[in-house]
Amino acid sequence: MPTITYHQADGQTQVIELEKPARIMQAALRNDVPGIVGECGGQAMCATCHVYVHEDYVDALPEIGEDEEEMLEVTAAERDARRSRLGCQIEVGTPGLECIEVDVPDEQV
Numbered sequence: 001m002p003t004i005t006y007h008q009a010d011g012q013t014q015v016i017e018l019e020k021p022a023r024i025m026q027a028a029l030r031n032d033v034p035g036i037v038g039e040c041g042g043q044a045m046c047a048t049c050h051v052y053v054h055e056d057y058v059d060a061l062p063e064i065g066e067d068e069e070e071m072l073e074v075t076a077a078e079r080d081a082r083r084s085r086l087g088c089q090i091e092v093g094t095p096g097l098e099c100i101e102v103d104v105p106d107e108q109v
């Protein structure tokens with residue numbers, strides 16, 4: 001089954017199993033994963049769903065869109081040039097991206 005694994009800065013990990021494809025931000029909110037806010041509801045307008053994607057999955061990600069690029073410039077936690085993405089822009093459980101692991105930043109606002 002597709003999964004999203006969320007790693008917290010304090011070492012805690014949550015593995016969420018997906019019944020159907022879901023975005024990293026939405027799956028986090030639905031399952032009470034701490035540290036992901038999703039203030040704008042997934043419109044790429046707030047950057048409070050920032051995550052650091054684990055290196056193994058970076059090459060499988062969709063390209064960064066214009067809106068996402070702008071928001072990644074204003075993340076609360078420092079942007080990582082290669083691993084930072086908006087959780088609302090990445091759908092998991094799809095062909096090519098069955099699973100993913102992300103680190104949740106220690107601040108979002």
Ligand code: FES
Nearest residue numbers: 040042044047088
């Ligand atoms: S939820 Fe606002 S940018 Fe992702």
